[in-house]
Amino acid sequence: MDADMPVSVIGTLRAIAAAADRLAASSEAGTTGPDTLDLRVVEILALEPFDEQAAAEKLVRDALHD
Amino acid sequence: MRFTIDAECKRGLRIIEELPDFQISRIEGYNGIGKTSALRLLELCTGSQPYQGQDKLWASFRDQLLHATVQVIGLQGGAREIVWDLDPSAWPPTAESLGELLGNVRIDGSPARCEDVLPLLRVHTIRGNETFTDTLAARLEFAARGLDAWVNHGSGAAWQRMEALETLLEESRKATQVPSAAEIKSLSLELANAEAHSTETALEFRRVQTRVAQLSEAKKLAEQLDDVRGRGPELGGQLADIERQQKALRDQRSSLDERITETGRREHQDEAARKEFALARQNFDRREGELQNSRNRFNAAAAEAGSDPKATRVAAKERELSARLDALTSRLPKANASPFIAELLGELADRLRRAEAAGLAGEVLIPGNSLGRDLTVRAWREICEHEAANRAAEGATETAQDLEREIAQVRQRLQLLVQVKDLSARAEHAAENRDRASQRLAKAIENLPSEDATTLDQLVSAREEIEAHLAELAERHASVQHALSLVGDGTDESTLRELLARICDEVGVPESRVRSQLKIEQGLLANAQEASTSSQMNADSARRRVEASTEAVGTALSALRQRPELSFAHNVAENLLSTTRTNVSAQAAELGALRGAMEVAAQGARGAVSRIQGIAEALDAIARQFRGTGGPSQGARWVRPVQDWLAGQVSEWFAHDEVRQALFPDGHEITVDIDEMAVSWTAGGERMTRPMTAFSSGQQALAYTRARIASLDSTVASSANRLIALDEFGAFIAADGMRHLSRYLLERHKTFPHDQVVVVLPLRQEIRNMPGPTDTVAAERWRQLQQRGYLTDRITR
Numbered sequence: 001m002d003a004d005m006p007v008s009v010i011g012t013l014r015a016i017a018a019a020a021d022r023l024a025a026s027s028e029a030g031t032t033g034p035d036t037l038d039l040r041v042v043e044i045l046a047l048e049p050f051d052e053q054a055a056a057e058k059l060v061r062d063a064l065h066d
Numbered sequence: 067m068r069f070t071i072d073a074e075c076k077r078g079l080r081i082i083e084e085l086p087d088f089q090i091s092r093i094e095g096y097n098g099i100g101k102t103s104a105l106r107l108l109e110l111c112t113g114s115q116p117y118q119g120q121d122k123l124w125a126s127f128r129d130q131l132l133h134a135t136v137q138v139i140g141l142q143g144g145a146r147e148i149v150w151d152l153d154p155s156a157w158p159p160t161a162e163s164l165g166e167l168l169g170n171v172r173i174d175g176s177p178a179r180c181e182d183v184l185p186l187l188r189v190h191t192i193r194g195n196e197t198f199t200d201t202l203a204a205r206l207e208f209a210a211r212g213l214d215a216w217v218n219h220g221s222g223a224a225w226q227r228m229e230a231l232e233t234l235l236e237e238s239r240k241a242t243q244v245p246s247a248a249e250i251k252s253l254s255l256e257l258a259n260a261e262a263h264s265t266e267t268a269l270e271f272r273r274v275q276t277r278v279a280q281l282s283e284a285k286k287l288a289e290q291l292d293d294v295r296g297r298g299p300e301l302g303g304q305l306a307d308i309e310r311q312q313k314a315l316r317d318q319r320s321s322l323d324e325r326i327t328e329t330g331r332r333e334h335q336d337e338a339a340r341k342e343f344a345l346a347r348q349n350f351d352r353r354e355g356e357l358q359n360s361r362n363r364f365n366a367a368a369a370e371a372g373s374d375p376k377a378t379r380v381a382a383k384e385r386e387l388s389a390r391l392d393a394l395t396s397r398l399p400k401a402n403a404s405p406f407i408a409e410l411l412g413e414l415a416d417r418l419r420r421a422e423a424a425g426l427a428g429e430v431l432i433p434g435n436s437l438g439r440d441l442t443v444r445a446w447r448e449i450c451e452h453e454a455a456n457r458a459a460e461g462a463t464e465t466a467q468d469l470e471r472e473i474a475q476v477r478q479r480l481q482l483l484v485q486v487k488d489l490s491a492r493a494e495h496a497a498e499n500r501d502r503a504s505q506r507l508a509k510a511i512e513n514l515p516s517e518d519a520t521t522l523d524q525l526v527s528a529r530e531e532i533e534a535h536l537a538e539l540a541e542r543h544a545s546v547q548h549a550l551s552l553v554g555d556g557t558d559e560s561t562l563r564e565l566l567a568r569i570c571d572e573v574g575v576p577e578s579r580v581r582s583q584l585k586i587e588q589g590l591l592a593n594a595q596e597a598s599t600s601s602q603m604n605a606d607s608a609r610r611r612v613e614a615s616t617e618a619v620g621t622a623l624s625a626l627r628q629r630p631e632l633s634f635a636h637n638v639a640e641n642l643l644s645t646t647r648t649n650v651s652a653q654a655a656e657l658g659a660l661r662g663a664m665e666v667a668a669q670g671a672r673g674a675v676s677r678i679q680g681i682a683e684a685l686d687a688i689a690r691q692f693r694g695t696g697g698p699s700q701g702a703r704w705v706r707p708v709q710d711w712l713a714g715q716v717s718e719w720f721a722h723d724e725v726r727q728a729l730f731p732d733g734h735e736i737t738v739d740i741d742e743m744a745v746s747w748t749a750g751g752e753r754m755t756r757p758m759t760a761f762s763s764g765q766q767a768l769a770y771t772r773a774r775i776a777s778l779d780s781t782v783a784s785s786a787n788r789l790i791a792l793d794e795f796g797a798f799i800a801a802d803g804m805r806h807l808s809r810y811l812l813e814r815h816k817t818f819p820h821d822q823v824v825v826v827l828p829l830r831q832e833i834r835n836m837p838g839p840t841d842t843v844a845a846e847r848w849r850q851l852q853q854r855g856y857l858t859d860r861i862t863r
Contacts, residue, residue, distance in 0.1 A: 009212040012711075016681055019714065020707035037681070041674040045224045045231075046216070055227070056234055057634035059667035064638065064659065066666070 010046065014039060067187075067787055067822050071104055072135045079130035081107060085789075085824060087140050088860040090811050092825045094833060095856025101826045103127070105791045108189040110164060111136055111150050112785075113180065116191065117161035124161035128154045138187065142820055143786025145173050145186050188785040192774040194795030198758055198766045199743065201773045202712065203692035210685035217678050224678065228671045235668040238635050239661045242622040245615040247655035253612045254651070260605040264598070271598040274591045280573050281584040287566040288580055294559045301550040308543045315536050322529045329522045336515040343510035350503035357500045360493035367489050371482030377490060384483045391476045394469050401466045404457050411454035418447030616650050622657055635660060677704070684708040688740065709740040719772045720745065724813060728806040729765050730754075764803035767795055771807065779818065786820070793826045808861050825861070833857070 017037040024036065044058045068087035075081065080100035085093070085108075095101055106116040106127070117124035136150040152169035168180045217224045245253070368375040373383045421429070427444045441449070557565075566577060575583045626636050627643055636643065639660050684704035690696035716738040720726055730736060733747035733754070746755040761769065771792060778790065792807075804825075811823050833851065837844030850857035 009209065009216060012209045013213070013678065013681065015714070016704070016707050016711045019710040020704070023706055023710060037677045038670055038674050041670045042678065045227050045671060045674065050222055050227055052227075052230055052234055053631075053634040056231055056238075056664075056667065057637050059231065059670060060235075060635065060638045060660070060663045063663035063666035063670065 010039075010042070013037065013042060067138050067140045067789065069104075069108060069789075070137045071107065073107070073131060074133040076130040076132060079103060079127065081131075081134070082856055083854065084858075086858045086860075088822070088824075088858065089819075090808075090815060090823045090825075090861040092827060092859045092861055093856055094827045094829050094859070095851070095854075096829055099855040101856060102793055105189070105191045105793055105826065107131075107134065107136065107152075108789065108791075109191055110168065111152075111183070112187050112189045113163070113184050114189070115161055115163050119161065121160050125159060128157050128159075141186060141787050143186060147175070148173050148183060148187065185785055187787045187789070189789045189791065190778055191791045191793050192771060193793050194767055194770070198761075198770045198773065199692045201770045202716070203689040205715075205773065206685045206689035206692070206708075206712065210682045210689065213678050213682035213685070217675055217682065224675050228675045231671050232668045234631065234634075235664040238632055239664050241625045241629065241632060242635065242657050242661055242664075244618040244622050244654050244657050246658050247651045250612075250615050250619075250651045250654050253608065253615055257605065257608040257612050260601065260608040264601040264605040267594065267598040267601040271591070271594040274587060274594045277573055278584065278587050278591045280569055281575065281580060281587055284566055284569040284573070284575070284577075284580045285584050287562055287569065288577065290557070291559065291562045291566065294557075294562060297549070301546055304546045305543065305550065308539050308546065312536060312539050312543070315532050315539065319529060319532045319536070322525055322532065326522060326525045326529065329525055332515075333522050339510065339513035339515065343507070343514055346503065346507040346510040350500070350507045353496065353500035353503040357493065357496035360489060360496040364486060364489035364493045367482060367486045371479055371486050373483060373486060375486075375490075380483055380486055380490070384480065384487075387476050387480050387483070391473060391480065394473045394476065398466060398469050398473070401469055408454055408457045411450040411457065415447050415450040415454060418443050418450065422447065615654070619650050619653050619657065623653065635664070638663070680704045681708065688712065692743070713738040713740050715776070716740075716745075716773070719769065719776050722772060722810065722813075724806050724810040725768055725772045728768050728803075729761060764806075768803065768806050768810070771795070772810065775814065779814075788818075788821045790821055790823045791826060792823070795825060795827060808863065811861065812863070829856075 017039055020037060040062060041059065044055050044062075047055060067085075069085040071081055071083055073079075073081040080098060081103045082093075082095065082100045085091075085104065093101055109116040117127065131152075131154045133154070134150075134152040136152065137147065139147045141148065149172045150169055151172075156167050156169070157164055158167065164180070166180050171178045171180050171183060173182060173186070365375055368380065371380075371383075373380045418431075421427075421443045427442065429443050430440045431443045431446050432441045570577050570580065573583075623643060626632050626639060639656065641656070681704045684702070685708055687696065687702075687705060688708055717736050720729060720736045720738070726733060726736065730745075730747045730749060733749040735746075735748040735753075737746045738744075739746065742757075743759070744755050744757045746753060748754070758766075758769075775790065778788075795807075807825065811825075815821070815823075829851075833844075833847060837848055839845065847857045847859075
């Protein structure tokens with residue numbers, strides 16, 4: 001992956017996702033609250049080396065178990 | 067770590083020679099001495115491009131730096147020493163990453179690539195000529211760029227991966243597309259109902275069919291009964307009449323057979339007679355031709371021979387000519403001797419005359435002999451003269467040639483007559499042959515058949531007509547006999563009555579209503595058949611749909627087992643693929659769940675990437691807000707979480723004791739409102755709010771520094787060694803500001819002991835003056851300043 005996801009970026013995403021979750025859980029969120037960012041999906045997409053089959057398997061397993 | 071720099075520069079560029087091996091230190095020096103240039107050079111050596119976006123400054127730096135050797139020692143981790151030998155002439159004209167163009171690198175004395183340095187050492191410079199809000203904006207922009215790069219750029223971008231996954235999952239969903247379990251159950255139920263209905267209608271059809279068959283039989287029996295009662299006697303009469311005709315015709319046929327036999331024999335003879343007649347006729351014609359030919363030749367020969375063709379005349383003529391030939395032949399010797407004899411007789415006569423003259427007339431010349439008297443000379447003369455006279459008389463008109471000519475002519479005529487005789491014989495023979503041929507012809511004519519005789523063909527035709535008639539009669543006979551046999555089906559009236567009564571009893575229909583009831587039930591049968599066919603078709607259709615859905619499930623499972631691109635789904639659905647599961651509905655349910663999961667997975671991947679894009683847009687939008695170039699119009703759904711996150715970050719920075727004490731003395735409950743760009747805190751029981759821009763430059767610098775270093779701290783160190791330089795921080799000249807900074811750095815050092823930090827400051831005024839001789843520390847500083855133009859201090863408190 002040319003644009004390898006830096007650790008700081010995933011950290012930022014985690015923090016922003018957590019903030020979004022907090023907002024969504026609060027009364028402020030309302031109907032226009034942010035979407036939930038599934039960090040598990042992000043981590044699968046960021047796997048190096050990336051293997052389509054492995055990524056698909058993880059995503060589908062996750063979806064089945066959810 | 068100790069950095070030493072040996073740089074060869076054109077006039078106008080200076081670079082300080084050393085950064086000491088102090089964990090936390092301060093460098094103070096005159097303006098232009100080369101502190102910042104040294105830091106920038108070290109950044110270049112460790113893979114950064116400090117002049118990014120500043121092409122003019124970069125070009126100036128590159129042109130003025132002729133050559134440099136940089137050494138760092140005291141490294142921790144996998145190397146002790148790194149040495150760079152830099153050749154700026156190879157550097158690109160614009161400020162871009164140098165990569166391997168940087169120059170030669172040796173790590174612990176061994177040649178290495180420039181990128182090999184990165185895991186060993188990184189240099190980060192934090193410049194104090196930015197505001198706190200610029201730092202926040204840069205922080206946001208950095209995060210946005212990182213996300214954007216990860217999502218959108220390069221061959222392995224998240225967007226690309228997501229699309230590849232989407233395609234794979236979509237194809238996989240298509241490959242495992244089967245009817246749902248509910249549909250399969252519904253189809254099975256539909257099939258069961260259709261089959262039950264089909265069975266019912268088939269049974270009803272057979273029931274009605276049986277009744278119609280019984281009623282038909284009853285109708286037939288009734289008709290037979292009618293036949294038995296009405297048609298039997300009439301058919302018997304017809305049969306007898308036909309048999310009589312047959313007998314008569316058979317008699318005729320026998321008679322004809324006899325005649326045909328006789329005629330056949332006779333016609334054989336006639337045929338032989340006709341053949342003989344033809345042959346005799348041909349023979350006669352040929353013999354007649356031969357006869358005519360012989361006669362013509364005979365007549366021609368007779369004419370040429372000068373004879374009458376009659377045979378007697380020819381014989382007479384032959385005799386005449388033979389005599390003539392004998393006469394002529396006898397005359398020929400005399401004719402041939404006459405001239406000589408005549409001459410001899412003349413001469414004898416002359417001599418005799420002269421002898422007479424001599425008186426010897428009476429003299430006997432030749433005494434008498436047995437033949438006659440004595441011949442005297444006279445007598446002899448006289449005989450000679452007489453003979454001479456005779457011969458003269460004979461030989462005066464006839465010559466030997468004339469005789470020979472005539473002899474030849476006679477002989478030729480005799481030859482012709484011989485031919486005539488021969489031809490005559492032939493003609494007679496031909497006449498005999500012709501006569502025999504004539505007799506044969508006459509006999510053959512006698513044997514020819516008479517013209518009015520009946521031919522065999524006529525007799526055979528007549529027989530064929532009789533045969534045809536007989537066949538027709540036989541057919542009629544059979545037909546009538548069959549009809550007779552059908553009358554009552556060979557059954558007698560009482561039996562027929564009994565059978566009819568029994569069937570009517572079985573079907574519950576009186577005899578009188580058999581026909582009308584049959585019509586009614588035939589209509590019912592048609593309806594029942596149509597219903598049965600229709601329900602059978604429905605059942606077949608339902609069965610096909612069930613089979614198709616079963617096949618679809620089988621195909622999908624087979625694809626899961628065999629297609630390599632579906633191996634991920636195969637792994638996920640191992641239970642489904644176990645051979646113990648045979649329930650199609652359950653398999654379809656699991657396949658449905660699998661497809662649903664694939665859809666959710668694809669949506670999840672797309673959603674994640676889209677949301678990351680949204681977050682990047684929100685980061686950018688808020689950065690623009692900080693820089694005063696716009697508001698958060700894009701990524702609106704993520705603005706609040708990003709603001710919340712950033713506020714948390716800033717609050718965290720401010721919560722550090724040293725920073726908090728510097729910015730909010732005795733303050734607590736520090737909260738940041740990013741939207742308003744304001745900070746609130748509680749101090750002395752009172753809630754206070756201040757815009758960020760309202761803090762002093764020293765406070766802002768400390769907050770900014772804290773923010774920048776916090777950014778570095780949030781990144782797990784990817785290098786074994788790190789130099790963090792705080793440059794251009796004039797705000798820290800003030801003792802109060804420096805004290806807060808020093809405490810912060812010392813405190814931080816406990817958490818990051820491998821980071822080396824250097825604070826680069828303009829030269830304080832009090833150091834510019836020569837110290838008194840008793841202040842040894844100040845004297846040392848003075849000495850360094852005088853010697854190198856800058857001085858270094860270890861920060862310890």
